[in-house]
Amino acid sequence: MALFHTVSKRPLFLTATSTFRFCSASSQPSPDHETAVVTAVSVLKHHRSKSRWTHLRTLFPFGFDPSQFSQITIQLRNNPHLALRFFLFTIKHSLCHHSLLSYATIIHTLARSRQKSHALTLIKSAIRKFPDGNTNLPSSTPPLIFETLITTYRTCDSAPFVFDLLIKACLQSKRINQAIEIVRMLRTKGISPMISTCNSLIMSVSKHQGSIAGYEVYNDLLGSNKFGDQKLGVKVVVPNVHTYNIIMHSFYRDGLIENLEQVWSDMIVNNCIPSAYSHSILMAAYCDNGRMEDAMRVWEEMRNKGLKHDAMAYNTIIGGLCEAGDVHKAEEFFKEMGLNGEESSHVTYEHLIRGYCKIGDVDSAMLLYNDMCRKEFMPVGSTSTIDVLIKVLCEKNKVSEALKVSRFxxxxxxxxxxxxxxxxxxxxxxxxxxxxxxxxxxAEMVGRGYEPNSEIYSAFIDGYEKEGNKDLVAKLKVELLQLKKSD
Structure with a gap:
């Protein structure tokens, strides 16, 4: 199954670069050059693995030039593991001053055999090793390895998958504008990246440049038939549910609920069936905006469509109900969650604890807190629930319990x-x-970087006055006066 949608099995590149030669047009390979290639290939293919490397170093003490390496690798393309070992061997023993040509050849060899991780590593290495020296070029100009991969594509009998790996390498290297430009250039040549590659691009753009920018990339690549797709007869890559989920989550993160709803409508119009995760994103947006009727409508739609309410969906609706003050209904969903075999987490408990604190039911909040601790669901990386609980306990004059919560x-x-x-x-x-x-x-507070303020001084002064400790009261008043003067 083709991983790129093209007119033919091999895409048509620009005619000026479609013919690739390992040597310049003005000179043919010398007999010595060809003999070296044939000899090296023979040793690599027919010698035992333990002796071939020693034999190569003996026969070729001065190594190979990039053109020789590329020709040798071409003849090893049906044995990509051996080709990769040969490349690493030349690196380790400094037997080849590798160029864009030799890198492109080994990358193609690995890509056509679906050696994804190795090919990706070498692409990122080539991007770093061969930077463009022209600093006046736009930041979106593709890395030099891109053009070399194109010119060597046919000779290496490569697969379009190599360009997906190049785009992924750019994204992982935070070269997002270059990745966008590569996709656009490929589309003009009749090549469409895999939908998973498009999704990764949209996600990266949304994360680093905002949801609007991510949506614009989606529209460019998948939202309409642009870049001459119809003219070339190329099958258009169709967005899938993961595409829509990425965009919806991005709009949700940026608080753009109307945009999110529009994407949901687009998904329905384009006959893409929303997943349980899609529904959870829409529910979360409604819950965050206090639109609980809409959130419950989405919940029921899931049930009617036969979609299972997973832990994420339950946590979303429970959190929304608790924020709206309907904690008792949230408890019903909590019980239903357990009956349906969905595991609760610290997120579930935190929603309920904060919900009970919000309505002033500190006893129920403490029961849930103690249950959460027994299940070792102590919140990690967030103190908001602990802070809310301590505040309500102190307001209800349960200071000793608040102290225990903070200590625990x-x-x-x-x-x-x-x-x-x-x-x-x-x-x-x-x-x-x-x-x-x-x-x-x-003392703990100061150790955590918080300085005592006048309110804290006043609390200590009042407390020690009740005890009749006049000396300590006098000292604290002096410190308080100095604090006020410094302010």
């Missing part, structure tokens, strides 16, 4: 509170007369 989070996951949470907890401890604990938290 620090001990279990080395998670510290935000500055505001430190202040809230210290105030609560001082109000409860737990001055020693308050001082410990204050």
């Amino acid at each position: 989070a620090l001990k279990r996951n080395n998670m510290a509170m935000k500055g505001e949470s430190y202040e809230i907890l210290i105030k609560g401890l001082c109000n409860e007369g737990m001055m020693d604990e308050g001082m410990k938290i204050q």
Whole structure:
């Protein structure tokens, strides 16, 4: 099955570069040149693996020029592993001063045999090794290896897959504009990259240049029949559900819900069936914008279409309901999630904990928090749930429980509170007369880079006044006065 859609098995390149010669037009290969190639190929193909490399170094102490290497590699193209070993052998022993020509030949040899990882590595190496010396060229100008891959394409009996690998190499090297230009140039020659390559390009552009830029690339490459596709008779590459998901997620990330809805409509019009993930993205957008009726409509559409509600879908709807204050309905979905065999995660628990905190039901929030800890679902990399829980506990005069939550989070996951949470907890401890604990938290706060403010000083002063510790109160008032003067 062809990986590029072309007029024929091999695409037609520009006639000026379609004929490739390893030697210049003014001179034919010398007998010595041809003899060296034949001898090297014979040794590589017929000598035992342990002796062939020693024999080559003995016969060719001065190595090979790039043209010889390329001709040898061409004759090894049906044995790509041996060709790659030969290339690495010449690198290791400095037996060839490799050029764009020799790199292109080994890359084609590996690509036509679907040796993806090796070919990709060598393409990235060639991009770094042969930079364009003309600094006046636009940033979108393709790397030099691109033109050499084109001129050597037919001679190496290559496959269009090599250009997909080149585009991927550019994307991995953060050369996004070059990747876009390569795709456009290939399309003018009647070559369309695989849809997976187009998807990778759209994703990279969306990530680094924004969702609008990603959508423009989609329109250029897949949204309409541009770049002469119809004229050349090339089969147009059709976007798949992954394409639409990439664009939808990008618009969701940038908060452009109307654009997201338009892409959803385009997907339906183009007879592309949305996946469960597609529905989850649309639901998440509605939930984030408080449009719970629309989110529930999408939920029911999934059920009616026979799409399974996975963990992502459940977490999305539970989070939306909790944010809207309908925690009890969210609990129903939580129970249904378990009954349907979908595993909950720390995300599920955090939604519910924050939801109960929002409606002031701290007891239910603590039950879920304790259950989450028993299941070792402690949030990783985020302190928002811990901060929310500590704030509500202190507001409900459950300062001791708030202290336990902060201590457990620090001990279990080395998670510290935000500055505001430190202040809230210290105030609560001082109000409860737990001055020693308050001082410990204050020391931890300073160690985390938060400086005590006037509110914290006032809390300690009030607490020590209740204890009758006049000396410490006097010292703290002096420090508070100095703090206010420095402000």
